Amino acid sequence: MVSKRIVKVLLKLLRVLVENSNRHVHTQFSQILHLHSVFIQFSTLFLQFEFIYTNCSVNSWGLLKRLTSPPKAIESTLGQKKPKVVFVLGGPGSGKGTQCANIVEHFGYTHLSAGDLLRAEIKSGSENGTMIQNMIKEGKIVPSEVTIKLLEKAILENENDKFLIDGFPRNEENRAAFEAVTGIVPEFVLFFDCPEEEMEKRLLGRNQGREDDNIDTIRKRFKVFLESSLPVIEHYNSKGKVRKIDAAKPVGEVFEAVKALFTPVKRGGGGPLPRGFYVTVTSLISSSTEFG
Ligand SMILES: Nc1ncnc2c1ncn2[C@@H]1O[C@H](COP(=O)(O)OP(=O)(O)O)[C@@H](O)[C@H]1O
Numbered sequence: 001m002v003s004k005r006i007v008k009v010l011l012k013l014l015r016v017l018v019e020n021s022n023r024h025v026h027t028q029f030s031q032i033l034h035l036h037s038v039f040i041q042f043s044t045l046f047l048q049f050e051f052i053y054t055n056c057s058v059n060s061w062g063l064l065k066r067l068t069s070p071p072k073a074i075e076s077t078l079g080q081k082k083p084k085v086v087f088v089l090g091g092p093g094s095g096k097g098t099q100c101a102n103i104v105e106h107f108g109y110t111h112l113s114a115g116d117l118l119r120a121e122i123k124s125g126s127e128n129g130t131m132i133q134n135m136i137k138e139g140k141i142v143p144s145e146v147t148i149k150l151l152e153k154a155i156l157e158n159e160n161d162k163f164l165i166d167g168f169p170r171n172e173e174n175r176a177a178f179e180a181v182t183g184i185v186p187e188f189v190l191f192f193d194c195p196e197e198e199m200e201k202r203l204l205g206r207n208q209g210r211e212d213d214n215i216d217t218i219r220k221r222f223k224v225f226l227e228s229s230l231p232v233i234e235h236y237n238s239k240g241k242v243r244k245i246d247a248a249k250p251v252g253e254v255f256e257a258v259k260a261l262f263t264p265v266k267r268g269g270g271g272p273l274p275r276g277f278y279v280t281v282t283s284l285i286s287s288s289t290e291f292g
Pocket residue numbers: 090091092093094095096097098099202203205206207247248249250251252254
């Protein structure tokens with residue numbers, strides 16, 4: 001058996017070590033003793049595992065495997081519901097929530113903010129509440145499993161069939177998990193591009209009593225945006241799905257640009273959106289350097 005062969009090799013190795021160390025007995029004896037005790041502990045553990053593997057029933061091994069393996073993939077609760085989805089992305093404070101409210105009013109979408117859903121989960125006193133609160137305080141991204149469940153629940157509870165999903169997916173894990181679980185591919189991705197100084201100014205003036213709108217957490221959120229969220233935008237850009245908006249302009253002007261994307265083009269046969277709306281990779285890269 002392979003495991004027995006490994007133990008034999010390890011024993012041989014230890015013997016060689018001990019023989020060599022005889023030449024330096026005085027200086028290295030305590031080190032050898034330590035190594036020896038670590039080895040004994042390691043091989044005991046190894047043999048225990050081997051014992052379980054060879055002697056226990058398939059069920060016990062299955063249980064052991066279940067306890068030591070990563071959690072199973074999440075199953076979708078959406079059933080037959082396959083809504084139209086637009087992802088709304090952009091740095092913290094770029095104006096996602098503000099513009100989503102305008103889109104809801106004019107175009108009949110339902111707005112689902114991942115951040116709002118997570119904050120509601122904290123307030124509800126759920127078992128995940130403390131974990132979510134700590135992650136938000138640190139500017140970190142909550143595990144996809146939690147956020148996807150909340151998004152699916154919100155989609156199911158609403159009769160609408162078109163949703164703006166704001167602040168999600170925020171990293172590759174979010175994106176891949178959402179696609180795998182729900183099978184939903186976004187109609188397009190609305191990307192609010194805004195320089196970091198402007199976003200910082202807006203967040204510090206937001207005044208909504210948010211625990212994460214302080215300068216330390218804001219800086220961490222900017223870093224996470226650059227490192228984890230921009231790659232998601234780049235992914236969708238490579239699929240021709242990103243519609244970039246200059247979000248540094250005043251609210252009304254930003255909405256004018258947004259409106260053009262949601263208003264059906266009257267040229268028969270709904271062709272592609274005007275050229276200028278597609279983001280070139282270079283413009284994404286240059287906008288990402290603006291954040292840094
Ligand atoms: N175009 C804009 N110009 C100036 N301030 C804005 C603009 N858009 C939003 N804001 C303000 O900036 C803050 C952050 O906007 P918000 O929509 O909450 O951003 P996000 O949802 O992207 O974090 C809010 O106080 C909002 O009123």
